[in-house]
Amino acid sequence: MPQLLLELFSEEIPARMQPGAARDLERMAADRLKAAGLSYDSLTTFAGPRRLTLVVEGLPAATPDREEELKGPRTSAPEQALDGFLRKTGLTRDQLVERDGVLFAVISSKGRPTAALIPDMVDGIVRNFPWPKSMRWGSGALRWVRPLKRIIALFDGHVVPFEIDGVASGDVTEGHRFLGSGKPFAVKDFADYRRKLEAEHVLLDVADRKLRILEAARKVCADRGLALVDDDGLLDEVAGLAEWPTPILGDMDPQFLDLPPEVVQLSMKIHQKYFAGRDPATHRLAPHFVVVANVEASDGGQALAAGNSRVLSARLNDARFFWDEDRKTGFDAWNEKLKGVTFHARLGTMDDRVERLDHLAGSIATWLNYNPETAVEAARLAKADLASGMVSEFPELQGIMGGYYAREAGLPEEVSDAVRDHYKPQGASDTVPTAPVTVAVSLADKLDTLAGFFSIDEKPTGSKDPFALRRAAIGVIRLLIENDLRMPLAQVIDDAFDLVRDSIGYLARSEVHDRAAGTLADGYDIQQDVDAQADALSGTAERRFEEGRAQRAKDLLAFFADRLKVLLRDQGQRHDLVDAVFALGDDDLVRIVRRVEALDAFLATDDGANLLAGYRRASNILRAEEKKGPLPAGEPVALTGAPAEETALIAAVSTAAAAVDAALQAEDFAAAMRALAALRAPVDAFFTAVMVNSDVPEERDNRLKLLGQVRAVMGRVADFGMIAG
Numbered sequence: 001m002p003q004l005l006l007e008l009f010s011e012e013i014p015a016r017m018q019p020g021a022a023r024d025l026e027r028m029a030a031d032r033l034k035a036a037g038l039s040y041d042s043l044t045t046f047a048g049p050r051r052l053t054l055v056v057e058g059l060p061a062a063t064p065d066r067e068e069e070l071k072g073p074r075t076s077a078p079e080q081a082l083d084g085f086l087r088k089t090g091l092t093r094d095q096l097v098e099r100d101g102v103l104f105a106v107i108s109s110k111g112r113p114t115a116a117l118i119p120d121m122v123d124g125i126v127r128n129f130p131w132p133k134s135m136r137w138g139s140g141a142l143r144w145v146r147p148l149k150r151i152i153a154l155f156d157g158h159v160v161p162f163e164i165d166g167v168a169s170g171d172v173t174e175g176h177r178f179l180g181s182g183k184p185f186a187v188k189d190f191a192d193y194r195r196k197l198e199a200e201h202v203l204l205d206v207a208d209r210k211l212r213i214l215e216a217a218r219k220v221c222a223d224r225g226l227a228l229v230d231d232d233g234l235l236d237e238v239a240g241l242a243e244w245p246t247p248i249l250g251d252m253d254p255q256f257l258d259l260p261p262e263v264v265q266l267s268m269k270i271h272q273k274y275f276a277g278r279d280p281a282t283h284r285l286a287p288h289f290v291v292v293a294n295v296e297a298s299d300g301g302q303a304l305a306a307g308n309s310r311v312l313s314a315r316l317n318d319a320r321f322f323w324d325e326d327r328k329t330g331f332d333a334w335n336e337k338l339k340g341v342t343f344h345a346r347l348g349t350m351d352d353r354v355e356r357l358d359h360l361a362g363s364i365a366t367w368l369n370y371n372p373e374t375a376v377e378a379a380r381l382a383k384a385d386l387a388s389g390m391v392s393e394f395p396e397l398q399g400i401m402g403g404y405y406a407r408e409a410g411l412p413e414e415v416s417d418a419v420r421d422h423y424k425p426q427g428a429s430d431t432v433p434t435a436p437v438t439v440a441v442s443l444a445d446k447l448d449t450l451a452g453f454f455s456i457d458e459k460p461t462g463s464k465d466p467f468a469l470r471r472a473a474i475g476v477i478r479l480l481i482e483n484d485l486r487m488p489l490a491q492v493i494d495d496a497f498d499l500v501r502d503s504i505g506y507l508a509r510s511e512v513h514d515r516a517a518g519t520l521a522d523g524y525d526i527q528q529d530v531d532a533q534a535d536a537l538s539g540t541a542e543r544r545f546e547e548g549r550a551q552r553a554k555d556l557l558a559f560f561a562d563r564l565k566v567l568l569r570d571q572g573q574r575h576d577l578v579d580a581v582f583a584l585g586d587d588d589l590v591r592i593v594r595r596v597e598a599l600d601a602f603l604a605t606d607d608g609a610n611l612l613a614g615y616r617r618a619s620n621i622l623r624a625e626e627k628k629g630p631l632p633a634g635e636p637v638a639l640t641g642a643p644a645e646e647t648a649l650i651a652a653v654s655t656a657a658a659a660v661d662a663a664l665q666a667e668d669f670a671a672a673m674r675a676l677a678a679l680r681a682p683v684d685a686f687f688t689a690v691m692v693n694s695d696v697p698e699e700r701d702n703r704l705k706l707l708g709q710v711r712a713v714m715g716r717v718a719d720f721g722m723i724a725g
Contacts, residue, residue, distance in 0.1 A: 175200020
């Protein structure tokens with residue numbers, strides 16, 4: 001079947017925009033083909049420094065014939081309704097079909113050649129392409145990321161003629177700007193296009209460019225006895241900078257290796273897009289770098305490497321200046337600067353946040369039986385490096401530089417480590433700190449963020465999470481679970497809300513004093529008591545906070561439950577089991593996870609599955625009876641003449657209740673499930689042999705009490721009503 005080949009050739013496309021552009025081109029093309037009624041076998045897009053390419057295999061030569069039926073007015077409707085329907089369909093009254101007193105229009109349309117649809121499709125894509133930034137050039141109205149130069153549009157080997165803002169379609173493209181022949185060339189189809197591009201030193205597929213970079217970069221390092229420092233993010237970026245990437249090894253001044261290695265590597269990456277090299281024996285950075293050129297130099301890249309070395313030295317000299325100056329400044333001066341740095345307009349300055357952190361870190365350390373004094377000291381220093389020169393230049397080094405500066409200042413190792421690592425874990429794949437002080441400060445940092453933004457109703461919505469609250473919640477969960485830490489989450493959240501409330505009240509009080517100071521400075525006399533106003537406004541702010549506090553705390557705990565479900569689902573656990581356990585009101589995440597794991601194992605057995613079915617049957621009966629009135633209260637008893645199955649279940653429930661309570665007290669959740677498993681046979685036998693809705697009121701009430709007891713005993717382990725399946 002025919003193939004569609006489309007290339008949009010332009011000036012250089014920024015590397016960061018290329019992956020998104022490939023996805024957008026794929027989506028827009030697929031949507032338009034679907035809307036036209038065109039099926040296809042495959043649709044593939046490619047993005048590179050100067051071109052976006054689309055190839056669609058297996059398109060039909062024409063769209064299928066269509067027949068559409070439109071429902072019209074009833075035959076008894078007024079003439080105006082009929083006239084409007086006829087105008088809409090373009091038919092006459094005798095062309096309508098009548099069924100059951102309703103008029104229908106059957107509209108048939110012949111299929112159109114696919115080639116005739118392509119110009120409008122491409123025009124719509126180009127004119128509506130969602131570039132993050134675009135530009136106009138010349139006298140045209142078209143916007144594109146950079147000036148659009150050529151368009152290839154081939155269907156079934158033939159050019160589809162059209163023009164977009166003066167750029168005509170054709171079958172001609174260009175190769176590499178420097179290494180190619182310099183002459184435009186024609187192509188016949190995708191295979192010919194790809195082959196000729198490679199002959200002109202253009203690798204179309206970003207995967208091929210990445211492979212070439214990795215293989216060549218590792219080779220030039222190995223030739224000098226070095227190992228390449230892998231960096232997937234940098235690899236993605238440089239693969240979008242060169243059509244024919246050529247890695248070259250360069251040398252740097254060894255004196256710069258006395259800088260923190262993160263500084264050296266980030267200077268290479270951020271400013272110059274260089275890969276670092278390391279000594280495979282010591283794993284330390286080596287005085288070398290790998291630059292990815294877009295040319296094959298005649299001298300093997302020596303001149304290019306030397307030029308890049310000079311530029312890198314200038315960058316590293318800047319880094320050395322920040323390193324030296326920061327060590328002269330120190331934490332006290334940085335913390336003072338934080339008083340003038342706004343964290344959030346409604347949550348105060350970074351200094352306000354630091355004050356919350358040291359209180360919360362001390363509280364958490366106490367809960368976890370850690371040293372609260374050391375945790376408070378580390379929390380007080382954790383954000384100081386945000387005011388340092390190095391972090392101002394390289395925000396990615398926040399925390400890391402604080403750890404280095406703390407060591408340089410002679411602070412205890414556990415404090416330095418906490419300052420360095422308190423941002424961890426940043427996501428589901430990042431490493432989790434295990435050092436007690438680090439854990440306490442990291443938990444404080446994340447819980448303050450969550451409590452603060454939930455307090456001002458800045459919660460994530462849909463796919464938007466501007467303050468990374470989902471990541472913060474995942475971080476708290478992983479810190480607690482992977483360190484096996486038993487902490488009452490609801491109580492610590494309550495402590496965090498207390499601190500946020502105090503900050504909000506302080507901000508309100510400060511606002512009054514600031515206004516008063518401004519008025520006095522303007523020469524006006526203040527008649528009222530400023531302190532009284534400040535106290536009143538502060539009290540109002542705190543009261544408003546307290547009014548919504550309970551709901552916010554409930555929302556935040558539900559948010560943790562949702563994040564825990566995501567985390568456990570990624571590990572293969574069922575999300576409904578998390579809901580079933582969370583419904584009990586437990587806030588110990590370690591205990592919750594253990595209970596979920598035991599529940600999952602139990603439900604995978606025949607006893608678990610059958611008991612769940614029995615629970616649902618009992619619950620359905622009880623719900624139906626609850627609609628009629630209150631259920632009978634009290635304990636079931638063995639009535640005279642009762643079926644043996646009823647008496648057996650009464651005994652089994654009593655035994656199971658005691659065993660479940662003992663197991664839960666010992667947090668032996670596997671034993672609790674075994675105790676429930678013992679109910680499976682008596683429950684099955686009861687429903688087989690006993691009629692619950694007996695005509696004898698005493699029997700009916702006793703059996704309803706028994707089913708209520710079964711539901712209650714099982715409900716001590718989990719809310720089985722929330723379990724799916």
